[in-house]
Amino acid sequence: MQDEAPVSEKANSPSRTSKSWLLAVVIVVVSMVALLFYVRKSYLTPDFMQQASSALKRGDEAAAVSALRSEIQRNPDSTAAKLRLAKLLQDSSPDEAIEYLQQIPVSDPQRSNAVQQIAVLCILHNKTSEAETALLELMEKSPGSLGPQLSLAELHYQNQKPEAALPFAEKAASIAPDRAQTFLLLAEIHDEMLHPEKMIEPLQQAIRLEPDFYEAHLNLAYAYNKTGQPAMAEEQARWCLRINPREVAALRILALAARDQGDFEAAKQHLKTASQIEPLNLDCRILEADLLLFERKPQEAYERLRELYDAHQQTVRYLGALARAAASAGKREEARELHRRVAELLKQAQ
Amino acid sequence: MLAVLLGCLLICCPTLAQDAKPHFTDVTGDMKLDFQNYSPLTPERHLHLFMGSGLAWIDHDRDDWPDLYFCQGAAFPTVKTEQPEHSDQLFRNRNGVFENITALAGLWNFDYSMGTAVGDYDNDGFQDLYVSSYGPNHLYKNNGDGTWSEIADQPILNDERFGASCTWADVDADGDLDLYVASYLQLPPDDYPLCSHEEGGKRYPGGCHPRFQKHEYDILYRNNGDGAFTDISQEAGLMSETPRAGLGVFVFDPDDDRDLDFYIANDTVHNQLWVNSGRGTFVDDALVTGVAVNGFGVAEAGMGVNGGDIDGDGRIDLFVTNYFNETNTLYRNDGVAFTDVTAEYGLGAPSKQRLGFGTSFIDVNNDGWLDIFVANGHVQSYPPELERHTPFAQLPQLFLNRNGQRFEEISLKAGSYFLKKVVGRSSGMADFDRDGRSDLAVQHLNESAAILRNDTESNNHSVTIELIGTQSDREAIGAFMEAKLGDRRIVRLCNGSVSYLASDERRTQIGIGEQTVLDSVTVRWPSGLTESWRSLGTQGVHKLIEGRGHAR
Numbered sequence: 001m002q003d004e005a006p007v008s009e010k011a012n013s014p015s016r017t018s019k020s021w022l023l024a025v026v027i028v029v030v031s032m033v034a035l036l037f038y039v040r041k042s043y044l045t046p047d048f049m050q051q052a053s054s055a056l057k058r059g060d061e062a063a064a065v066s067a068l069r070s071e072i073q074r075n076p077d078s079t080a081a082k083l084r085l086a087k088l089l090q091d092s093s094p095d096e097a098i099e100y101l102q103q104i105p106v107s108d109p110q111r112s113n114a115v116q117q118i119a120v121l122c123i124l125h126n127k128t129s130e131a132e133t134a135l136l137e138l139m140e141k142s143p144g145s146l147g148p149q150l151s152l153a154e155l156h157y158q159n160q161k162p163e164a165a166l167p168f169a170e171k172a173a174s175i176a177p178d179r180a181q182t183f184l185l186l187a188e189i190h191d192e193m194l195h196p197e198k199m200i201e202p203l204q205q206a207i208r209l210e211p212d213f214y215e216a217h218l219n220l221a222y223a224y225n226k227t228g229q230p231a232m233a234e235e236q237a238r239w240c241l242r243i244n245p246r247e248v249a250a251l252r253i254l255a256l257a258a259r260d261q262g263d264f265e266a267a268k269q270h271l272k273t274a275s276q277i278e279p280l281n282l283d284c285r286i287l288e289a290d291l292l293l294f295e296r297k298p299q300e301a302y303e304r305l306r307e308l309y310d311a312h313q314q315t316v317r318y319l320g321a322l323a324r325a326a327a328s329a330g331k332r333e334e335a336r337e338l339h340r341r342v343a344e345l346l347k348q349a350q
Numbered sequence: 351m352l353a354v355l356l357g358c359l360l361i362c363c364p365t366l367a368q369d370a371k372p373h374f375t376d377v378t379g380d381m382k383l384d385f386q387n388y389s390p391l392t393p394e395r396h397l398h399l400f401m402g403s404g405l406a407w408i409d410h411d412r413d414d415w416p417d418l419y420f421c422q423g424a425a426f427p428t429v430k431t432e433q434p435e436h437s438d439q440l441f442r443n444r445n446g447v448f449e450n451i452t453a454l455a456g457l458w459n460f461d462y463s464m465g466t467a468v469g470d471y472d473n474d475g476f477q478d479l480y481v482s483s484y485g486p487n488h489l490y491k492n493n494g495d496g497t498w499s500e501i502a503d504q505p506i507l508n509d510e511r512f513g514a515s516c517t518w519a520d521v522d523a524d525g526d527l528d529l530y531v532a533s534y535l536q537l538p539p540d541d542y543p544l545c546s547h548e549e550g551g552k553r554y555p556g557g558c559h560p561r562f563q564k565h566e567y568d569i570l571y572r573n574n575g576d577g578a579f580t581d582i583s584q585e586a587g588l589m590s591e592t593p594r595a596g597l598g599v600f601v602f603d604p605d606d607d608r609d610l611d612f613y614i615a616n617d618t619v620h621n622q623l624w625v626n627s628g629r630g631t632f633v634d635d636a637l638v639t640g641v642a643v644n645g646f647g648v649a650e651a652g653m654g655v656n657g658g659d660i661d662g663d664g665r666i667d668l669f670v671t672n673y674f675n676e677t678n679t680l681y682r683n684d685g686v687a688f689t690d691v692t693a694e695y696g697l698g699a700p701s702k703q704r705l706g707f708g709t710s711f712i713d714v715n716n717d718g719w720l721d722i723f724v725a726n727g728h729v730q731s732y733p734p735e736l737e738r739h740t741p742f743a744q745l746p747q748l749f750l751n752r753n754g755q756r757f758e759e760i761s762l763k764a765g766s767y768f769l770k771k772v773v774g775r776s777s778g779m780a781d782f783d784r785d786g787r788s789d790l791a792v793q794h795l796n797e798s799a800a801i802l803r804n805d806t807e808s809n810n811h812s813v814t815i816e817l818i819g820t821q822s823d824r825e826a827i828g829a830f831m832e833a834k835l836g837d838r839r840i841v842r843l844c845n846g847s848v849s850y851l852a853s854d855e856r857r858t859q860i861g862i863g864e865q866t867v868l869d870s871v872t873v874r875w876p877s878g879l880t881e882s883w884r885s886l887g888t889q890g891v892h893k894l895i896e897g898r899g900h901a902r
Contacts (some may be wrong), residue, residue, distance in 0.1 A: 167551055194675060197703060197739045226675070228702030260699045262756050290645060294694045296684065320647030327638050327687040335687075337638045342647070 011273060048074065052084065061088055072100070079110050086117060094125050112141060119151060128159050146175045153185060162192035173202070180209040184216050187223065196226035214243055221253045230257035248274045252284050259291065267291060286321045298328035316345050370715040372750060374765040374790065377803045383448045385439050385799045387775075389423030389462070391731070394544050396426050397557035398462065398484045398512065398537055400729040402775030402795045404709065404851025406466035407782075408477050410455070411496060414891065415443040416780040416855040418791055419483060420799060421463035427539060428485075429459055438463050438481065446783035448801075457498045461485040465851040469518030469527045471573055473824045477856070480817060482513025482531055506581050510565045512537055515655075517846035519601040519610045520823045520876050521586075522630040526573040528825045530612055532596030533566035544561025549736050556730045560651075561618040565593040568614065572630065587624075587632045598655035601828055601846040603667050604639070608878050609672060610828045613641065615652035615670045618858050641681050645690030650676045651705075654777075654850030658711040658720045659841040660695070662754040664832065666843055669697075671706030671724060671850065674740055678706050678724065696757045697722070697749060704744055705729065708777030708850040712788045714764075716810035716861030718840050719751035725792050725850075726772030743771035746792070767802055778848075780855030786812045786888065788859050811888040812859045813868045817844050818897040821877040825856060830874040833860050856892060872902060 019332035053065035068085040071078055082100040089097035089285050098121050104114040115134045121132030131134035132155060139148035149172040156165035158295060166189050173182045183206035190198040191202060206216040214284040221236035240250040251274040258267035274284045292301035302325040305318070312318035389399045392806035403421035410417040418441045425431075434452065438459040441448040452458065462484040471478050486508040489501040501507060511533040518527040525707040537543065545558035547725035570586045583589060598615030605611065607675035613636075616622065621641040624632035636642035642651050652674035660667045672678055677698040683896040692698045701724070708725035715721070726744035748764045749757040761768040773795040782789050787804035794800070813833075815828035829844040842858045862868055868886040873894060875881075881899030886892050 163548060170551070195673060195739070226702070228677075228699035230699055256693075259693050260696070262694070262696060264694070290690075291694075293689045294691050298684075298687075317647055318644075322687075323638075324640055324645070324647075325686075327640055328684060328689060330686050332638055332686075335638045 015253075043133045049081065049084075050080075064088060079104050079108050079114075083110060083114065083117075086114075090117075090121055094121050097121060098127075098130065112138065114146075119148075123151065128155060131155055144175060146172055146179075149175060150182065151184075153182075153189070156184065157189055157192065160192070162189045165189050166193070166309060178209055180206040180213050180216065183209070184213070184219065187219055189214075191219075191223070196223050199223035200227065210311060212243075214240065218247070221250060225253050225256050225260075228259035228260075246277050248278045248281055248284065251277075252287065255284070255287055259287075264291060264294070280308060280311060282308060282315065282318055286317065289321055289325055293325060293328055296332075298325055301325040302329045302331070314345065316342055316349075319345070364766070367605055370717070370806050370810055371871070372713075372714040372721070372760060372764050372806045373804075374748075374767055374802040375763070375805045376767040376800050378801045381446075381448045383418070383441055383799065383801055384450075385420045385441070386435065387420075387793055387799065388425075388436050388798055389652060389796055390425050391796070392426060393555065395555040395557060395731075396537075396542060396544070397535070397560075397729075399423065400557055400795065401464065401484075401514075401534075402727075402773075402851070403463050403793060403800070404466045404515075404853075405778050405791055405793050406468045406479065406853035407778050407780035407791070407855040408468045408479060409855075410440060410477070410492065411440065412476060412494075413444075415445065415784070416782055416857075417442045418448065418782075418801075419457075419466060419850065420481065420793065421466060421703055421776075422459070423796075424460060424462040426462070431507050432458075436460055438500070438834075443782055451496075455498050456494060457490060459488060461488075464513055465515040465532070465847065466853045467516040467529065467531075467606060468853040468856065469516050469529075469827060469846070470889070471518065471527045471529070472577060472825045473526060475824065477825070479786060480507075480516055480518070480529060480531075481564050482516045482851075484512050484537070486510050487513045487516075487531065501577075501761060504579055507571065507579055509533075511569070511595075514597045515599040515847055515851050517599050517601050517612075517827075518823075518825065519612070519827050519846050520573075521610055521626055522572065523609065523628075523876060523879070524573075524575065524824055525819075526575050526656060527825065527827065528573045529569075529571040529579065530599055530601070531569040532599045532614055533568050533593075534595050534597060534617070535560060536564035536566055542774075549732055551667060551862060554732060559618070560595045560670075563595070565595045565616075565619070567593040568596050568599075570632075582630065586630060586822050591622070591634055594622060596622075597653050598670065598850060599847060600655045600657050600668065602657050602843055603828065603830065604666065604688075605880065608874070610643065612626065613655060613657070613668060613676065615655040616649075617652050618649060618673075621670065621676075638687070639762040640688040640690070644677075644679050645692070648676075650679060653707045654709040654725075656709050656711045656722075656848045660720055660751065660754060661840065662719070662841075664839055664841050666841070669709060669711070669722065671709050672701075674705040674728060675702060677701045678704075684799045694756075696759070700747065700749075700759045704747065707775045708792065708852060710777045710779045710790055710849055710854070712779050712790065713812070713859065713861040714748070714750070714788070714804060714805075715806050716787065717813045717863050718835065718838065718861045719754055721751045722757065722846055723747070723777060723790060724749075727773030727775065727792075740900040741771065743773050745769070745771055746774050765802070765805075767800060772800075776850050776852045778852040778854050781814070781857070781859055786814070786859070788812075809864045810861060811864070811866055812861045812889040813871075813886045813888055815842075815858045815860065815871065815886070816856065816891050816893045817858075817875075818893055818895045819875060819877070820878060822875045822896055826873075826875060826896070828876045831858060831860075832872045832874075834869040834871075835865060836861050836869070848867075862888070873899065 041305045051067035052064040071081040086097040086100045101114040119134035135148045135152045149168045153169035158248045169186045183202040186202040187199040201332040203220040224233035237250040237253040255267040255270040289301040323335045327335035406419040407416045420439045422438045442451045465482040467480040476494045479490045482489045489507045490498045514534045516530045516531040516593045521528045543558045546553045547556045594616035601611045612624040614622040616630040622634045623636035625635045642835045654671040657666045668681040670679045678701040680692045682691045704726040706724045710723040711720040724747045728742045731742040747761045776793040790802040791861040792800045827846045831842045833840040870884045872882040883899045
């Protein structure tokens, strides 16, 4: 057997040389194909995100929406596209916006941002249940965060669910004990739950935090009145009237307090002032009628109430007051009919 | 000169002497009246155990001293017991000192007793007793010899609906007493509704809201005159409306047509005013008359009820005790309708943070104006840390009537009893020591009862009247008395049951200020007869017998 050629000689053999050329050609061809694909992608597969940005710059929201939809179609996991699209759709198509936001996975760093937007959209569009779900998720992620607690409290309160609102409001107050507005909300929730006695402490706290917090003073006047403390109610109502002499609610509370303390002339005077500001205020008119009934002037009470009939013939408390005045004035059949209408309205409301 | 001037004032204004300072002394211990209410609360907080029991002033032996009957509660579920202290109790009053004679009288009752109705249903001269229950009601006949017998041969009287306040009244003017029983809720022992309430982030067991439970129809029994009774509830019209949760009952004649009507305080739903057609049938006129709801048009709790002429206009007004964050309600009788004047009379604000039960109309200082006592106490107990907003035990209240114009709360100056928080329930009035001043007995939930002796010092006097019917029922329940004192007219009613689950002494005391003689009393008997008596003095008791006065 002859000896093998040296490596160099092997390397330079004609068969090896042709193989190298072939490899080189393959490499070049593959590279060119790859380059071709890249170029095609660049020029033939557009950047939808870029398109959306450009469209927005020239004010073409529709085009931006279309581009983002395309991006999502191509890249279903694109969080950025979903966030941007949701923002664009929030007014015109909130349901769709919410849907896109909900698609952002829990593990995504932008998830909290998305859930916050979901919460806002749901609150704005009265989707209570969905809003609650979103807020609860935020709360779970950040139990010590004020926003979700407060929003949940507000949400339930606005939807006439004060029992559900209360724990969140209390938690919010403990997280941010120097936020006066939270204590006002707490008081309002207790009022809704028919516990006026529990309104007083949070309102006092609100005022301690913000001594000139007008709504807190007005609500405190109301709470004192409701809990049988007319002198304290009067003090708070007068405070409010110093700031706003046209506050009819405060004038009414003054009238109630005066009545409770046996000063009927003062009560009538406050109601007179209130009626000069708001001549058609129903609650003041009913109170005025009550005082007339007390003074054994049922016909006058009836006439003062009757003036508001057209505006309030579907209002239960008005009809009830008118019925009482009618009965006292001897108009029993009319009273009976009015009571029947009250019963009907209450039944419809159930 | 000054003395002459003062004298003139007193002659012109017999009731001027209002400066007497009302004072009550708790003499329970002194009287050896050891009654303790027994109503052990369950962990589940079964509702009826919070309701408490009633009491009755009753002259059991006709010795002219008012004796005292206390209804007793019971454990739940029912435990068969013969422990004497777990029965209703009768205390005989001898010269102002009490002695427990339950065993002697044979008046054992171990059910959860609620309301009392004292009345001589068989007109034999001895007051009998009807006791309602959570469980079967009972009629006890006074044998007249110091003993009692339960009427066991009339099962309809042992109705097992949850009975509350009850009263005797002659509704068909046949001279014998018929019986009205207010019935409360359907709380069957084997299917008892249980609820819980959220407070401070936790749930606590508590009584279910009465408005959302099943209610019971009240019952009206006609006295057949032969010892038997007939349930005429249906034919009387009591079932013409949905059943309500009846707790309080008061009998009077608001429409002045000489027959007796019933006012029913119902819990959290419309009260009822059953107006008698004169033939023993009734129509509810509460809504139009203005006593179904309060002045805001809201149905309130409605536990105790009493009636009397508060403002001196000669008409019987109504007063109802209500829930926490509600006021008690004073309905002024204006003839054609009633007007809620609670706030104007100073009774609104002081009662908002109270839960009222028993209420007695009592002239504490004998100035001729009816004052008001209220026993307060909640129906929901929480741990101490949560009690500050809705306390279980509460202060009782006493309101002094200022010349029929307004009430002034004088609780904190009226004696040490008013400084102590209790879970107040029933209250009843009698002059137990015969000193011419009306006294009070009060039941408390799971606590000792109290006897409050009226020790108000003043120069004022009273005239005591006992009506004895001959054509009317002997008790003359519903009789209307109009007394004249100078220019002043004082009106009183011979009441059936009153307050919450209670019966006052049947005698009527009329305060006449510093005068010593009541000019006249005109009585409108239930039979329709009207007659007068003149010059009634302050000594002893005036027994006015129907048919023996001066006919009007």
